[in-house]
Amino acid sequence: MKPAPFHYHAPGTEGEALALLAELAPEEGRILAGGQSLIPAMALRVARPAHLVDIGNVPGFDRLTSEDGILRIRPCVRHAALGTGTVPGPLGALLETMRGHVAHLPIRTRGTFCGSLANADPASEWCLLAATLGSSMLLRSVRGGREVAGEAFFQGFMTTALAPDEMLVEVRLPLLAETVRTGFFEFSRRAGDFAQAAALAVLELRHGAIVAPRLGLGAVEDRPRRLPEAEMMLEGRAPSAALFREAAAAARAGLLPMDEDSYRLDLAETAIRRALSAATGVPE
């Protein structure tokens, strides 16, 4: 199908974009960044915005910088731009691994990291990453700017802390020290398809024990989140298949899945075990 008619606006600066958004948000105005989720939704007439504010021509919006231990991702950084070639250390390697699960090559050249976060699909790899790492989001409108922690940004199924007139102008992720180990595992029906369950483990190993584990789960509940029960169980323990099983079972007990089907919970448990195995190098 074809998208319904809309008014197109192409601001040349961030200030212009925010002013347009403030004016048009009450009239069903929305931001167009990469468009790789919005345009299909428009083609299917699930989304019918009256105005689109295209931020693709705003100078500086494609900037990606690593400074003082922080990776700063501006609104038009494409999925394809995130990897070992652009981001140092274990975070670069993790982005490259996860990027391979974000749709397909011709989508990755257009879709944006910040757009994925603003869209807040529970199955999004980047939302899982942002919820698991200690990220922060910079939200801006003509009323001013504010910073929101990753944990507070995701508020439910495709729902975020963004007000209609606010734009996600920057995401900040902590760069990971060389000693940090990461593991990611995702179940999906086909390559590039939406995740059915995805888990991310970020931890260190000291003297054979797990230290400061972060364990996140996506695509199971209405939003991605960390799993504190499992993290507490892992802290200070030596990685083993038995420990992974124990942690995954503890996580499962606290989950509120989007569907009643226990299959998704089975996938969640397995994804958690495999992510932990990938991060520690210990078979699950």
Next chain:
Amino acid sequence: MSGLHDIVLTVNGERHAVRVEARRTLADVIREDCGLTGTHLGCEHGVCGACTVLMDDQPVRACLVFAVQAQGRALRTVEGLAQGSRLSPLQQAFVDNHALQCGYCTPGFLMLGTAILEQDPAIGDEALVDALSSNICRCTGYANIAKAIRAAAAAMRAETAAAEVA
């Protein structure tokens, strides 16, 4: 009424001045306004890859880009691959390796394959399969498409080597 936009698209080096509604996708405008019907439309929502074109050398789904977003970009479509009657190495390899049957998905695969060969002619097997999973072919089973891309890479290497000797 959403207004009309006067834009110029540069497709295969040729400028096309067109007047379009903002809601028109790049794929539709390339086909209907520029008259280049080699770009095919399958699903029209970004799943099948039949409409893949190159925008500033990057493969994109032309059904997931509005034509108004493509102003000032260098666009390439399947019509730009052959030089006169001489097929591109990838097009020739598709013929030689039986990489098409009905041919509907072929323009999309040719543009995807062209981007793959330009970006990483020595791409690994796993990465190649992953890249080809972007597009759908319901005839060939993909094996011959992968084979054709490998054959084109070899032909291009041989051509480069011959040029260096000469």
